[in-house]
Amino acid sequence: MHEWALAEAVVATVERIRAEHGGRPVLAVRVRIGELQSIDREAFGAGLAMSLEGRPYGPEVFQLLTEPATFRCRACARQWRLEDLLELGEEEREAIHFLPESAHAYMRCPGCGSPDFELTAGRGVAIDSVDLESGDD
Amino acid sequence: MIDPRPAVLRRRLDPARRILAFASAKGGVGKSVCAALTALALAASGRRTGLLDLDFQGASAHLLLGVPLRFPEEAGGIRPLRVRENLDFMSFAAFSRERAVPLRGAEAGEALLELLAVTIWEPLELLLLDLPPGLGDTLLDLLRLLERTEFLVVATPSALALSVVERLLALLRELRLPILGLIENMARPAELSKASRASPVAELAARYQAPLLGSIPYLPDLERKLVDGDPLRGELGASIRGILGRLLG
Numbered sequence: 001m002h003e004w005a006l007a008e009a010v011v012a013t014v015e016r017i018r019a020e021h022g023g024r025p026v027l028a029v030r031v032r033i034g035e036l037q038s039i040d041r042e043a044f045g046a047g048l049a050m051s052l053e054g055r056p057y058g059p060e061v062f063q064l065l066t067e068p069a070t071f072r073c074r075a076c077a078r079q080w081r082l083e084d085l086l087e088l089g090e091e092e093r094e095a096i097h098f099l100p101e102s103a104h105a106y107m108r109c110p111g112c113g114s115p116d117f118e119l120t121a122g123r124g125v126a127i128d129s130v131d132l133e134s135g136d137d
Numbered sequence: 138m139i140d141p142r143p144a145v146l147r148r149r150l151d152p153a154r155r156i157l158a159f160a161s162a163k164g165g166v167g168k169s170v171c172a173a174l175t176a177l178a179l180a181a182s183g184r185r186t187g188l189l190d191l192d193f194q195g196a197s198a199h200l201l202l203g204v205p206l207r208f209p210e211e212a213g214g215i216r217p218l219r220v221r222e223n224l225d226f227m228s229f230a231a232f233s234r235e236r237a238v239p240l241r242g243a244e245a246g247e248a249l250l251e252l253l254a255v256t257i258w259e260p261l262e263l264l265l266l267d268l269p270p271g272l273g274d275t276l277l278d279l280l281r282l283l284e285r286t287e288f289l290v291v292a293t294p295s296a297l298a299l300s301v302v303e304r305l306l307a308l309l310r311e312l313r314l315p316i317l318g319l320i321e322n323m324a325r326p327a328e329l330s331k332a333s334r335a336s337p338v339a340e341l342a343a344r345y346q347a348p349l350l351g352s353i354p355y356l357p358d359l360e361r362k363l364v365d366g367d368p369l370r371g372e373l374g375a376s377i378r379g380i381l382g383r384l385l386g
Contacts, residue, residue: 001211001212001213002211002213002214002215002255004213004214005145005149005213005214005215005254005255005257006141006142006254006255008145009141009142009144009145009254010141012141012144012145012148013139013141013144016144017139032138094208095208095232095233095234096232098208098209098215098231098232098255099229099232099248099251099252100247100251101193101229101238101240101244101245101247101248101251102229102232102233102238104238104239104240104244105232105233105234105236105237105238106233106236115237115239116239116241118241119244123247124251125141126138126139126140126141127138127139127140127141128138128139130139
């Protein structure tokens with residue numbers, strides 16, 4: 001369950017932001033989950049709950065948003081989505097789940113075959129926003 | 138958008154009492170060989186050791202250690218592969234296998250950050266980092282992310298290597314980063330006989346007021362010794378133990 005390590009990082013970041021703002025209550029955290037990494041939401045949620053033990057807020061403040069994975073070829077400018085790559089096997093998907101940059105070992109541009117492509121969206125776990133209760137200042 | 142991964146780097150690396158990077162700037166001087174030999178010797182001496190191969194495009198430490206590549210186990214993160222008693226290992230190659238990994242610098246930076254953020258190391262006396270050649274993204278990211286890294290600089294007696302390695306030494310000195318010493322690799326008998334005095338690598342070390350930790354002889358069958366045999370026996374083993382003795386005091 002390496003989702004736990006990423007959930008722990010999200011909570012650590014929220015805690016840092018909260019501490020920088022005098023420990024104000026956390027109202028909402030929007031977490032963007034990139035499709036490429038195939039995060040198991042149940043495992044991620046369990047990781048959040050574990051890391052939040054003893055905190056004054058719980059997993060219910062976290063909104064998990066899925067971001068589709070999109071790619072662009074630097075050689076021919078073709079753009080594509082993860083779902084367009086039907087030939088990607090179970091092993092390859094597993095490798096990309098562990099380390100999304102493994103995509104560069106297993107994917108090629110479906111137009112020209114170039115390995116020189118960029119991931120334009122939907123890589124992994126990122127925090128979109130953290131809403132804290134307004135302070136008196 | 139906020140990247141959450143940097144928030145856990147310190148706690149992920151906390152289990153390692155010291156972090157030592159094998160660096161060179163010049164390719165082909167034997168950073169991976171020196172890192173793998175040092176890791177094996179440390180583990181054999183009973184010290185809990187980790188080896189993290191950060192040369193994503195040219196990962197080879199697994200070949201030197203004879204590690205069959207497999208996905209790591211997941212438990213609260215990903216667990217390094219236990220490759221020997223006292224020796225844990227992690228590499229991009231656990232995921233990319235033997236395929237080419239054409240990465241641009243920013244992508245290598247993402248991979249570095251991800252590996253550091255999700256790898257759960259057991260308590261280690263030393264975590265060794267096998268760096269890629271060059272003064273590029275991985276070195277710069279490392280300087281930014283792991284501020285307690287200490288450097289071991291690998292050089293060969295080649296004039297080309299010495300010139301490039303000198304630039305790395307100058308950069309490390311300019312940035313006031315700790316240089317534990319130089320390791321001379323592929324030393325020929327003439328250099329070995331004068332290693333402590335006047336070999337070109339010893340002269341370079343002296344110019345930068347860094348110790349020459351030792352010399353590894355040029356052995357045509359060194360890779361075979363590493364992969365098939367016991368590299369800690371004979372002349373090679375004596376060289377490595379000498380380096381460890383000077384490194385660890």
